[in-house]
Amino acid sequence: MKNVTVIGAGTMGNGIAHTFAQFGYQVNLVDVSQENLDKAIATISKNLGRMVEKEKITEQDKNATLGNITTGTDLKSGVANAELVVEAATENVDLKLKIFKDMDAFAPEGAILATNTSSISITKIAAVTSRPDKVIGMHFMNPVPIMKLVEIIRGYDTSDEVTETIMAASKTLNKVPVEVNDYPGFVANRILMPMINEAIITLNEGVAGVEEIDTVMKLGMAHPMGPLQLADFIGLDVCLAIMNVLYDGLGNDKYAPCPLLVNMVTAGKLGVKSGEGFYSWTHGTKDLVVANNFKNKQLA
Structure with a gap:
């Protein structure tokens, strides 16, 4: 799994895109606003620059990370080649349900659909898709490039295979994934x-x-x-x-x-x-x- 789409270019979205790109994934960052996308890339570049100054990465690493990120405002084309889609939009249930309906319609049949929701039911989100077994919670902590935890939330129908894949993918990001079940607020919140x-x-x-x-x-x-x-x-x-x-x-x-x-x-x-x-x-x-x-x- 190397092609990841992140939906939403806000604080969490740009942090998630930054992290996947830094660890070699090809990332497509999608947002309805080009201004938000421009701000996100500027933020990622600034944060990478700080890491260079602290000698945690090299200038070459910074450029490679930025080179792994593309941006766009069209969700349909943005998820067309994705193996994993991570939704990081505002914590609004109606908005998330709409995005997941679109993600399900446009993403490849085998793609995993993840949400960065901090509290909304994964089962409820999965129910609006035709692939509830491939829907999972992937709750990153802020600031994403620094915080180690990823809360991995299984919906009622989330498969063992998908859970294992996302647990493994999280570890490739140098994160510590913790599997939890789908109840209000999960564990963290x-x-x-x-x-x-x-x-x-x-x-x-x-x-x-x-x-x-x-x-x-x-x-x-x-x-x-x-x-x-x-x-x-x-x-x-x-x-x-x-x-x-x-x-x-x-x-x-x-x-x-x-x-x-x-x-x-x-x-x-x-x-x-x-x-x-x-x-x-x-x-x-x-x-x-x-x-x-x-x-x-x-x-x-």
């Missing part, structure tokens, strides 16, 4: 998102401030990043979408998203992507600056 949601509840109830909550988790639990800062990086809209998947899928009130999270998303405060979440991200330095709405809050 079944555990991570309720923790983030609980941190937001803790803030909302006035137990402590933004910096205090993150400091406790960093210094007390050895987390490299506090849960509120991490939420900003993930995107509060993504956090809310995953909490809703957990809440709807498991029917347990402990997965209900915090009203503060709902309000922030409604107000467009999405974290890094919007410039403000629990922290401000527009001040031009690497220092963490708490967003104005959360400064000088009195404990309840």
